[in-house]
Amino acid sequence: MAKQVKPVAIDEYLKLEEVLPALKGQTVRLVRSTSDFTVGVAKIYRSLLPLIELINRRSEISEQELHLALNELFLALQEHPVTLQLRTLTTRMRSGNLLPNEQSTENLIRFLVEQVTARSIVPIPKQLTDEFWKFFNELMSEPELRGLGEVSLDVLRIVLTAYEPLIAQLINQIKDLRKTNDKRMREILGNTRVVRQDLLIFRRQIGALRYIREFFATDTDDFKAQAEIVAQMVREFGPFFIKMAQVAAASSDFLPEEITEALAVFQEDVEPMTADEVEQAFLECYGVLPTERYFGFDASSPLKSGSIASVYLAQKPMPDHRGKQILTPVVVKVGRHNLEREFLIGKTVIKLAILSSQYWAPHSKLSPFLSSWLEQVDVFVEGFREELDFESEARNQARFASRAGYTDRWHVPQVYHGTRRIIEMEFVDRAAGINSAFGNGSRRKMSRARRKVGKAFLHTVISHLFVYQEFHGDLHPGNILVANSDELYLIDWGNTVDISTIWKPALKYLQAVLAGDTDAIIAAIVELGTDRKQMEACRKELSRHVQQILTESGVEPLGYNFLLTLYNEGQEGLTRRLELAINLATALSRQGIVVRSDYMHLTRSLTAMVGSYLSIYRGLSRLVLVQDIVQVLVQFPAIEGMRQLSGYRRSLLAQLPLIRSRKAIREIAIAETGIVPKS
Numbered sequence: 001m002a003k004q005v006k007p008v009a010i011d012e013y014l015k016l017e018e019v020l021p022a023l024k025g026q027t028v029r030l031v032r033s034t035s036d037f038t039v040g041v042a043k044i045y046r047s048l049l050p051l052i053e054l055i056n057r058r059s060e061i062s063e064q065e066l067h068l069a070l071n072e073l074f075l076a077l078q079e080h081p082v083t084l085q086l087r088t089l090t091t092r093m094r095s096g097n098l099l100p101n102e103q104s105t106e107n108l109i110r111f112l113v114e115q116v117t118a119r120s121i122v123p124i125p126k127q128l129t130d131e132f133w134k135f136f137n138e139l140m141s142e143p144e145l146r147g148l149g150e151v152s153l154d155v156l157r158i159v160l161t162a163y164e165p166l167i168a169q170l171i172n173q174i175k176d177l178r179k180t181n182d183k184r185m186r187e188i189l190g191n192t193r194v195v196r197q198d199l200l201i202f203r204r205q206i207g208a209l210r211y212i213r214e215f216f217a218t219d220t221d222d223f224k225a226q227a228e229i230v231a232q233m234v235r236e237f238g239p240f241f242i243k244m245a246q247v248a249a250a251s252s253d254f255l256p257e258e259i260t261e262a263l264a265v266f267q268e269d270v271e272p273m274t275a276d277e278v279e280q281a282f283l284e285c286y287g288v289l290p291t292e293r294y295f296g297f298d299a300s301s302p303l304k305s306g307s308i309a310s311v312y313l314a315q316k317p318m319p320d321h322r323g324k325q326i327l328t329p330v331v332v333k334v335g336r337h338n339l340e341r342e343f344l345i346g347k348t349v350i351k352l353a354i355l356s357s358q359y360w361a362p363h364s365k366l367s368p369f370l371s372s373w374l375e376q377v378d379v380f381v382e383g384f385r386e387e388l389d390f391e392s393e394a395r396n397q398a399r400f401a402s403r404a405g406y407t408d409r410w411h412v413p414q415v416y417h418g419t420r421r422i423i424e425m426e427f428v429d430r431a432a433g434i435n436s437a438f439g440n441g442s443r444r445k446m447s448r449a450r451r452k453v454g455k456a457f458l459h460t461v462i463s464h465l466f467v468y469q470e471f472h473g474d475l476h477p478g479n480i481l482v483a484n485s486d487e488l489y490l491i492d493w494g495n496t497v498d499i500s501t502i503w504k505p506a507l508k509y510l511q512a513v514l515a516g517d518t519d520a521i522i523a524a525i526v527e528l529g530t531d532r533k534q535m536e537a538c539r540k541e542l543s544r545h546v547q548q549i550l551t552e553s554g555v556e557p558l559g560y561n562f563l564l565t566l567y568n569e570g571q572e573g574l575t576r577r578l579e580l581a582i583n584l585a586t587a588l589s590r591q592g593i594v595v596r597s598d599y600m601h602l603t604r605s606l607t608a609m610v611g612s613y614l615s616i617y618r619g620l621s622r623l624v625l626v627q628d629i630v631q632v633l634v635q636f637p638a639i640e641g642m643r644q645l646s647g648y649r650r651s652l653l654a655q656l657p658l659i660r661s662r663k664a665i666r667e668i669a670i671a672e673t674g675i676v677p678k679s
Contacts, residue, residue: 041080043076043079043080044073044076044077044080046076047072047073047075047076047077048073050068050069050072051066051069051070051072051073054066054069054171055171058175058179060172060175061168061171061172062168063164063165063168066164066167066168066171067161067164070157070160070164074156074157117129194341197338197341198341198345201238201338201341201342201345202345202348202349204236204237204238205236205237205238205241205345205346205349206349207236208233208236208237208241209349209353211229211230211232211233211236212233214229215229215230215233223259226259227259227261227262228262230259230262231262235270235271237346238342238346239307239308239336239339239342239343240307240342240343240345240346240347241346242270242306242307243307243308243387270305270306270307271305272302272305272310273302273305273310273334273336273337274300275299275300277336277337278290278299278310278312278334279299280337281334281335281337281421281422282334282422284420284421285419285420285421285422286419286422290312290314290332293316294314294315294316294330294332295314295315295316295327296313296314296315297312297314297332298312299312303331306478306492307336308335308336308339308387308388308492308494309333309334309335309336309390310333310334310336311331311332311333311334312331312332312333312334313329313330313331313332313427314329314330314332315327315328315329315330316328316330316424318330318416328427329427329429330416330424330425330426330427331413331424331425331426331427331428332422332423332424333390333422333423333424333425334421334422335388335390335420335421335422339388340388343388386473386494386495387474387492387494387495388494389420389494390418390419390420390421390422390423391418391419391420392494393418393423393492393493393494393495394415394417394418394423395418396493396494396495396496397412397413397415397423397425397493398414398415400412400472400490400493400496401413401414401415403468406643406644406646407643409456409459409460409488409639410456410457410459410460410488410489410490411428411483411487411488411489411490412489412490412491412493413425413426413427413428413489413491414426428481428483428489429483430483430484431481431482431483431489432481432482432483433477433478433480433481433482434453434477434480434481434482434612434615434616435477435615437449437453437481437482437485438450438482438485441485445485447620447624449482449485449486450616450617450619450620451617451620451624451628452486453482453486453488453616454613454616454617454625454628455628455631455632456488457480457488457612457613457616458613458628458629458632459632459636459639459640460488460490461475461609461613462632462633462636463636463640463643465499465503467640467644469498469499469500469503470496470497470498470499470500471496471497471499471605471609472490472493472496472497472605472609473494473495473496473497473601473604473605474492474494474495474604474605474608475490475605475608475609475612476608476611476612477611477612477615478492479491479492480612495601497598497601497602497605498598499602502598502599502602505524505527505528505599506528506599506602508520508523508524508527509521509524509525509527509528509581510581512524513577513580513581513584514557514558514577515557515558516550516555516556516557517557518543518546518547518550519543521546521584522539522542522543522546525542525584526539528599546584549580549584550580553576553579553580554576555573555576555577555580556569566626567622567623567626570622570625581603
């Protein structure tokens with residue numbers, strides 16, 4: 001029978017007072033090791049910061065910087081508790097002969113010493129070997145043996161030291177690659193942002209087309225309702241269509257009075273830019289806010305806003321004629337943001353509308369007309385896009401301001417500074433547009449002021465045409481100021497028309513239209529077109545259209561008594577003749593003919609000039625208009641000749657000090673050397 005074992009009570013084996021100290025010790029060690037581990041990890045993370053900073057910074061790194069950063073990292077790794085625990089593990093493995101230890105190393109060295117002593121040809125004194133073992137015992141008793149972790153780190157550090165130059169070079173190459181990729185990525189994101197903004201512009205402009213249905217739904221005789229719809233549509237379309245509305249308003253005699261008044265608003269003022277948009281323009285051009293460049297600049301309160309820019313009044317310290325700095329009023333013109341895209345998309349919307357009309361209203365006779373307009377739109381819009389270059393505008397304005405300095409008949413504000421989106425110029429005090437400049441005073445006084453400004457305007461236009469062969473490309477009423485009731489100022493020189501190479505064909509066309517000569521008109525049109533072969537091919541059909549238009553217009557051809565004819569016809573007759581030129585241009589479109597861009601630009605500019613000139617004489621009789629035209633034409637040679645002589649005299653006087661200084665230098669050289677210098 002098996003012997004029964006008596007159960008033993010727990011307290012005979014384990015006593016609580018003996019267990020608690022052990023548990024407490026283990027807990028303390030566990031907490032301490034956990035704390036040491038956490039602190040070690042934090043030190044490693046902190047030691048990584050210099051290396052991370054070297055990698056992340058944009059500039060290149062040196063080998064010395066990389067070496068110091070790696071040393072700091074490896075020092076933290078060696079002090080980590082895991083590395084120290086590996087030393088303890090290594091010690092235990094060595095004591096169990098699992099790894100080489102001190103005894104095995106000492107035995108190996110003794111074996112090597114004995115072999116060298118026994119095999120040496122030269123006898124080695126015993127005193128020398130005893131001295132070596134004494135030194136060896138002292139050496140082995142001092143340092144601790146390094147653990148596997150420390151040895152591994154040392155091996156890795158030695159290898160990395162050898163590759164530090166290559167690592168530094170690779171990091172610098174990665175930096176260069178990152179810079180290139182960042183630039184490309186920014187370009188890609190910028191293009192994506194442009195497309196996103198373009199979609200907003202597309203949506204706004206295409207949405208404005210809904211007003212076309214409302215326009216055709218109104219009563220044909222209700223011009224007031226039509227004018228309101230046109231104005232709303234133009235505002236929603238944006239800057240590009242506002243610019244076209246300004247051109248249309250300049251040709252006010254061709255439109256109903258109500259629509260003319262609605263469009264005339266865009267010549268004087270349109271919705272201004274926001275303060276944020278203005279400040280962004282200054283940051284782009286100067287890197288500072290406008291308040292850091294000027295005194296009294298209010299980005300939320302412009303003097304005037306147009307389709308291209310807004311104009312602000314500010315003060316700036318400038319030297320007077322004595323060289324003393326004084327606060328001087330200046331005008332700051334700030335261009336609108338994203339105008340290039342507005343104009344490009346506006347052109348695209350027009351072309352889409354023209355192209356879609358060929359789908360919704362197909363007709364063989366309409367096809368050439370619409371096709372030509374698809375190409376003509378590009379030509380037409382190109383003239384407007386020149387106004388977006390403010391640096392070019394500043395050069396144009398400075399050039400004409402210099403020319404205006406020789407006369408008191410017309411003036412141009414002086415340009416102080418110009419950038420891509422901002423122009424700083426002279427402030428013209430007490431100036432107003434021609435639509436509002438003659439509203440105060442007696443009728444006689446205002447009539448005299450209108451006639452003075454009108455004669456100065458006509459003289460200026462003629463001098464630009466025939467003397468400089470270059471003139472303002474957009475002289476609608478909003479770009480003409482009158483100061484002190486009778487001083488003429490021309491502003492907004494965004495584009496100019498150079499007629500040095502195009503005036504002869506254009507003049508031939510105008511002469512042919514006024515004379516009513518069909519053959520001469522056709523010959524002039526051939527020179528104005530872009531495709532001479534195409535125009536020659538349709539010459540007969542084009543001649544038939546021109547003859548029909550001349551017959552239907554009822555315009556009497558001008559002859560030797562052209563002055564009497566113009567007087568009898570008055571302003572209405574001049575309007576009909578300009579309408580004839582426009583109708584002939586429409587006939588070109590019906591034949592699929594595209595007129596060259598410079599002639600389109602010239603036509604638009606001349607139309608704006610004529611419209612502005614007639615606006616100056618609004619309310620005056622035909623007799624007054626004709627009298628002033630005749631007076632300007634008769635007096636022009638003498639007045640302009642005197643002006644040119646005066647300008648030449650001023651230029652000569654300005655060069656006299658330079659001539660005298662050169663003469664003095666020449667005389668000194670002859671006196672000192674006896675050699676006559678070459679001129």
